[in-house]
Amino acid sequence: MQFLERLKVNLMTRFAWKKPGPRLAETLVKFEATEEDSSWHLLQGLKQEKDCQKKAKLFQQVLEEFRHAEEFQFLYKEIFAKKLKSLKEERQELFRKTEVWKLYAFCRIGEESAAKRFAHIIEADCEPRMKRVLKRIVADEEGHIEEADVLLDVLPIHEVTAELRRIRLKRFKESWMRMGRHLTGIIGKSLLLGFYFGIGWAFSKTANARFISNRKNLKKEGRELVYESPRIVF
Numbered sequence: 001m002q003f004l005e006r007l008k009v010n011l012m013t014r015f016a017w018k019k020p021g022p023r024l025a026e027t028l029v030k031f032e033a034t035e036e037d038s039s040w041h042l043l044q045g046l047k048q049e050k051d052c053q054k055k056a057k058l059f060q061q062v063l064e065e066f067r068h069a070e071e072f073q074f075l076y077k078e079i080f081a082k083k084l085k086s087l088k089e090e091r092q093e094l095f096r097k098t099e100v101w102k103l104y105a106f107c108r109i110g111e112e113s114a115a116k117r118f119a120h121i122i123e124a125d126c127e128p129r130m131k132r133v134l135k136r137i138v139a140d141e142e143g144h145i146e147e148a149d150v151l152l153d154v155l156p157i158h159e160v161t162a163e164l165r166r167i168r169l170k171r172f173k174e175s176w177m178r179m180g181r182h183l184t185g186i187i188g189k190s191l192l193l194g195f196y197f198g199i200g201w202a203f204s205k206t207a208n209a210r211f212i213s214n215r216k217n218l219k220k221e222g223r224e225l226v227y228e229s230p231r232i233v234f
Helices: 002-017 022-048 052-080 101-123 128-153 157-220
Strands: none
Touching: 022 052, 022 101, 052 128, 101 128, 101 157
């Protein structure tokens, strides 16, 4: 998966993210939505957590996730000279009220994935202002990974391992589903284009053959096929 992620980032950087354009704008909107979504889920965990030290760590991370979302908003305005319109998507709880620790496991996987993705983008030759912002965010994400590990260390290792495995598998399936839908769209468009061009080519060949046949028949009869352009009368 890391190879595919790196390949995807390299292709997007080369063809979509190197200069300001619609694809870069769409990417920044999605990044901002992801950070804002993370802050919302952490707030839900903060409401349910009973331990004061854990609440303090969660609160600090909430503030940082909010700041990351604002960083993408400011970057969008700097590049495109207009305000970013946030995505409005329906949110679902990631854990039961009695299982706040599962949020930490989800954060552990999510932060690790985001840090690696942003690191790949930084390594590539992307838009300079975007690279500058991502460098700051990656440093925070790596700190969040360490904090999640600390929060999970006090729990039974077999439960944590099983939950991390479940989340990774779920994200893997979702990733392949998204890729499948994307590929299906590309293949569908390609087939439609091929169909239209194929039909057009067939009609043009048929029309050309009919024109040549009619012209030969008229010549045999001693007449000539003359094309007259339509006259416009005012």
